Amino acid sequence: MDRVIGSRIMLDDYDDLYAMEFMDCISDLLELEGVQRLSEYFQHCSTTRLQHSINVAYYNYRICKFLHFDYKSAARAGLLHDLFYYDWTTEKTPERHTFYHPKEALKNALEMTDINAIEADAIAKHMWPMCFGIPKYKESYVITLTDKYCAVMEVCQQLKFRIKSHFN
Numbered sequence: 047m048d049r050v051i052g053s054r055i056m057l058d059d060y061d062d063l064y065a066m067e068f069m070d071c072i073s074d075l076l077e078l079e080g081v082q083r084l085s086e087y088f089q090h091c092s093t094t095r096l097q098h099s100i101n102v103a104y105y106n107y108r109i110c111k112f113l114h115f116d117y118k119s120a121a122r123a124g125l126l127h128d129l130f131y132y133d134w135t136t137e138k139t140p141e142r143h144t145f146y147h148p149k150e151a152l153k154n155a156l157e158m159t160d161i162n163a164i165e166a167d168a169i170a171k172h173m174w175p176m177c178f179g180i181p182k183y184k185e186s187y188v189i190t191l192t193d194k195y196c197a198v199m200e201v202c203q204q205l206k207f208r209i210k211s212h213f214n
């Protein structure tokens with residue numbers, strides 16, 4: 047892991063206060079095998095699910111810190127919001143992936159670590175409005191935006207690579 051999509055900040059830069067505080071929020075979770083397994087799956091184009099989760103976690107952290115929300119819970123929820131282990135582009139799920147995977151992520155997260163109410167709500171509702179129920183906390187609304195923002199950035203990054211390699 048070096049940086050977050052769209053950001054110049056290196057996450058291992060000990061002189062950067064944002065990077066250090068962000069890593070402090072999520073470092074225990076990052077060590078979990080279940081979180082590291084996310085690197086085995088692609089989420090959007092060539093972005094792994096782990097990198098996507100770090101991207102979302104970081105923007106959750108920055109926005110919630112700026113707005114004086116609970117940035118630690120927001121960062122942790124961001125890292126765990128897509129904690130599922132299947133290829134969503136090919137595998138069949140009991141219900142539509144959009145509705146199914148937030149529940150699966152919350153179930154896996156609860157099995158793996160302690161989750162507070164804000165984190166649980168943000169994970170379960172991150173697909174809002176394409177999910178059941180309305181977000182309860184302001185941090186949950188933030189993740190609905192950062193998740194979509196990161197998805198768009200990740201797809202655009204891939205398009206940029208393809209266009210560049212096509213014309214070079």
Ligand SMILES: [Fe+2]
Binds near residue numbers: 127128173
């Ligand atoms: Fe998701």
Ligand SMILES: [Fe+2]
Binds near residue numbers: 098102127128193
């Ligand atoms: Fe996501």
